[in-house]
Amino acid sequence: MLTRLLSHDLPRNRLLSVVLLVVLVALAAAPFLFASTRALNVAAKVMVFIVLAASFDLLLGYTGIVSFAHTMFFGIGAYGVAIASTHWGPGWAAVAVGALAALLLAALLSFVIGLFSLRVRAIFFAMITLAVASAFLTLASQLSAFTGGEDGLTFRVPEALQPGTQYVDDPVLGASVDGRFVTYYLLFVVSLGLVLAMLRIVNSPFGRVLQAIRENDFRAEAIGYRTVVYRTLSNVLAALFAALAGVLLALWLRYNGPDTTLSFEIMLDVLLIVVIGGMGTIYGAVVGSVLLVLAQNYLQDLMKVGAGAVEGVPVLSQLISPDRWLLWLGILFVLSVYYFPSGVVGRLRAWRARRR
Known part of the structure; x- marks a missing residue:
């Protein structure tokens, strides 16, 4: 049953299986395990980035396409819900219409980009997607009457998802069963x-063709597969999943703005997640998202503890200063790429293969 649920794509490494199981249990029980709002926000962000990074891996890891417009579709999903809820008020109808409109727009744009751009060489396609994403970011920032401009849009979600909606008067195992609780588990189930x-x-025949195109597109074309069609479909599917990730983030934050979903920094984060976790493995998106999001949120706190322990030491106290957490974050990622060139998942599977 589990093998079928995972589409016969098992982790194939005992340590990786344990890590994935721990991540699944931690995310499933987060409202009961972590009382702070910050920890719950981190868990929700992990789930959203798992979906976003896995959808990008459909392009980069499985099809060999380098696209810098992926966060554009992420932002389209979030803006769809935000705009519909702002103009029509809180309600499931607004969420459904906004999400559906976002999915249609993401599918249309990704189809057009794929149809007209995937015939060119990889570097030129990457530049085209970067230009389109930059233009969309500028458009979202300037259409303040429609998108809220740089300030973004703050909106209300349906009453069932509002934090003020209480389902049980007393906490259950330390967790308050309210609209925020329901929203979290909505994100968990959908993710x-x-x-x-x-x-x-x-792991379907379609996916096998994508991997064949990644390895040798000329050979795939020679044996009868229309590579442009498969690449375009891969582009559309990745865009749809990214838009759904944006919908989930908007429902959780009840806000969306250019810096929240459209910034180039998010695109770099997604690229780092895929590279560190392992390209061409959906499990890599899970591992990479956990590592990146935890590092971004807790590395500075960890360095504060370390700085307090070495206070007074001339050079070391300056190096471990919390203000330099981005420097150490970059060093950690450089080391991870150096020692795990195929990603964490790829390295773990290679170890198992050598042992066998």
Whole structure:
């Protein structure tokens, strides 16, 4: 049953299986394990980035396409819900219409970009997607009457998802069962379903063709596969999953703005997640998202503890200063790429293969 659920794509490493199980249990029980709002926000962000990074891996890891417009579709999903909820008020109808409109727009744009750009060489396609994403970011920032401009849009979600909605008067195992609780588990169930759906796609005959195109597109074309069609479909599927990730983030934050979903920094984060976790493995998106999001949120706090322990030491206290957490974050990522060139998941699977 589990093998079928995972589309016969098992972790193939005992340590990796344990890590994935721990991540799944921690995310499933986060409202009960972590009382602070910050920890719950981190867990929700991990789930959203798992979906976003896995969808980008459909392009980069499985098809060999380098695109810098992926966060554009992420922002389209979030803006769809935000704009619809702002103009029509809180309600499931506004969420449904906004999400559906976002998915249609993401599918249309990705189809057009794929159809007209995927015939060119990889570097030129990357530049085209970067230009389109930059233009969309500028458009979202300037259309203040529609998108809220640089300030973004703050909106209300349906009453069932509002923090003020209490379902149980007393806490259950330390967790308050309210609208925020329901929203979290909505994100958990949908994210898990989307990851399993992507596993099914990459392990289907369609996914095998994408991997063949990644390895040698000329040979795939020679044996009868229209590579442009498959690349375009891969582009559309990745855009749809990214838009759904944006919908989930908007529902959780009840806000969206250019810096929240459209910034180039998010695109770099997604690229780092895929590279560190392991390209061509959906599990790599899980591992990479956990590592990156935890590092971004807790590395500075950890360095504060370390700085307090070495206070007074001339050079060391300056190096471990919390103000330099970005420097150490970069060093950690450089070391991880150096020692795990195929990503964490790829390295773990290679170790198992050598032992066998």
